[in-house]
Amino acid sequence: MSQISFANIAIIAMATTVGNNIIELEDEKERFGFDDDSFSRLQRSIGLKTRYIADEGVCASDLCVQSAENIFANTEIIKEEIEALLFVTQSPDYKAPSTAIIMQDRLGLPKSCAAFDINLGCSGFIYGLFTAFSYVNSGMKKVLLCVGDVNSYFSGERDKIFTPLMGDAGSAIIIEKKDAPRSFFSLYSDGSGYKHLIVPAGGARTPSTPETLIPKEREDGGIRRDEDLFMDGKEVFNFAIKTVPPLIKEIVEFAGKENDEIDYFVLHQANPYILKTIASRLKVEKEKVPLETGQIYGNQNAASIPGTINGFLSDEFSSKKLTIAIAGFGIGLSWGGAVIQMDNIYAPKTELYKKEL
Amino acid sequence: MNLKTIILKAVKDVNEQLQIDELENIHEETPLFELLDSLGTLDLILELESSLEEHTGEYIAVANEESMDKNNTPFKTIVTLENYLLQRIADESN
Numbered sequence: 001m002s003q004i005s006f007a008n009i010a011i012i013a014m015a016t017t018v019g020n021n022i023i024e025l026e027d028e029k030e031r032f033g034f035d036d037d038s039f040s041r042l043q044r045s046i047g048l049k050t051r052y053i054a055d056e057g058v059c060a061s062d063l064c065v066q067s068a069e070n071i072f073a074n075t076e077i078i079k080e081e082i083e084a085l086l087f088v089t090q091s092p093d094y095k096a097p098s099t100a101i102i103m104q105d106r107l108g109l110p111k112s113c114a115a116f117d118i119n120l121g122c123s124g125f126i127y128g129l130f131t132a133f134s135y136v137n138s139g140m141k142k143v144l145l146c147v148g149d150v151n152s153y154f155s156g157e158r159d160k161i162f163t164p165l166m167g168d169a170g171s172a173i174i175i176e177k178k179d180a181p182r183s184f185f186s187l188y189s190d191g192s193g194y195k196h197l198i199v200p201a202g203g204a205r206t207p208s209t210p211e212t213l214i215p216k217e218r219e220d221g222g223i224r225r226d227e228d229l230f231m232d233g234k235e236v237f238n239f240a241i242k243t244v245p246p247l248i249k250e251i252v253e254f255a256g257k258e259n260d261e262i263d264y265f266v267l268h269q270a271n272p273y274i275l276k277t278i279a280s281r282l283k284v285e286k287e288k289v290p291l292e293t294g295q296i297y298g299n300q301n302a303a304s305i306p307g308t309i310n311g312f313l314s315d316e317f318s319s320k321k322l323t324i325a326i327a328g329f330g331i332g333l334s335w336g337g338a339v340i341q342m343d344n345i346y347a348p349k350t351e352l353y354k355k356e357l
Numbered sequence: 358m359n360l361k362t363i364i365l366k367a368v369k370d371v372n373e374q375l376q377i378d379e380l381e382n383i384h385e386e387t388p389l390f391e392l393l394d395s396l397g398t399l400d401l402i403l404e405l406e407s408s409l410e411e412h413t414g415e416y417i418a419v420a421n422e423e424s425m426d427k428n429n430t431p432f433k434t435i436v437t438l439e440n441y442l443l444q445r446i447a448d449e450s451n
Binding site for chain 2: 037038040041042044045220221233234236237242277280
């Protein structure tokens with residue numbers, strides 16, 4: 001168990017950009033081969049309504065760059081003070097080099113800025129934040145954390161199991177040394193579950209071949225290539241319900257808090273039923289557990305926690321001092337939680353991607 | 358309230374969309390969990406929650422940390438599900 005706390009480090013700005021195409025799930029019935037019954041079943045069980053998708057060719061880094069430029073344009077934060085750029089993604093621009101290094105140049109950050117990618121999915125915001133806090137704790141002035149994914153990179157074009165859940169988003173977050181209450185983190189990994197959420201081919205273990213690029217109908221009814229993401233829904237549900245409530249309980253206790261001292265529990269927006277069940281297990285008022293992000297924007301992977309704050313709680317976070325518990329969980333299997341305070345941060349409403357940038 | 362009737366009706370309602378042959382003639386030992394995919398199981402959970410709320414007047418969360426655990430799921434058969442729900446209702450009323 002890795003439990004770490006930091007003093008006098010805080011998030012001061014957070015912005016999120018989403019894909020500019022708003023897709024109604026209803027309009028995708030034909031693409032995924034849903035009949036009316038299976039479509040209404042999906043809407044009932046997962047509550048999907050819309051998702052925000054980027055144009056073909058737009059990368060997660062493009063969404064994150066817009067989010068970061070939003071922060072630099074609207075706050076007094078200056079680029080020269082950024083000493084590290086971390087990019088958490090599973091959809092990099094290239095297999096190599098790290099996309100973060102390219103972003104350093106695009107954003108006009110100084111060459112003295114360390115930059116690298118972190119390969120994580122739904123737990124990625126917590127891990128990225130932990131890494132950023134560690135760097136600031138080591139003496140860096142400000143760290144820019146970017147988190148985001150475009151789903152087309154790893155989800156099958158006609159995979160009705162996974163693709164309808166996904167949305168494209170990229171967030172930018174600035175972390176700095178400042179007077180702030182202690183922040184608490186707890187991180188976990190369990191590689192024994194790596195097959196439950198996996199892109200089976202295209203890496204060094206199973207290299208890309210013409211065969212791995214052929215879409216095939218699978219046992220679960222989804223049509224996907226070996227280079228698309230496979231999700232074992234039962235195992236992932238099981239994992240989330242088993243691990244997240246104890247994680248939140250542990251991190252809130254570690255922070256020396258009671259649940260009623262936490263203003264919001266902002267969890268990775270996997271699916272609303274999972275979130276509702278977690279809230280019920282924790283005996284937390286449902287108003288404190290936002291759960292609409294996936295239904296409106298789609299599953300935003302590592303960006304779903306900032307995506308929820310910018311998407312639904314922007315006014316609150318821009319005007320109040322809030323103590324929040326956050327938790328991310330997913331591919332790996334990997335999970336982590338934190339209790340942090342945010343005090344009147346720059347948290348604009350989620351923006352659509354602007355092509356001209 | 359006859360719990361078994363509620364469960365059988367919920368399975369029947371879920372299967373109206375799934376059309377799984379084995380669930381058409383369901384009996385106490387039909388391997389429910391094996392036959393349902395994750396969405397089907399979630400659907401059944403929602404159906405049961407709504408039906409139990411109708412009958413008891415209270416929301417009872419049906420999912421637990423073992424709902425989709427293939428070794429320990431209470432959704433293995435009608436019998437295991439009935440026993441589990443009896444326990445959940447008892448827990449809620451205490």
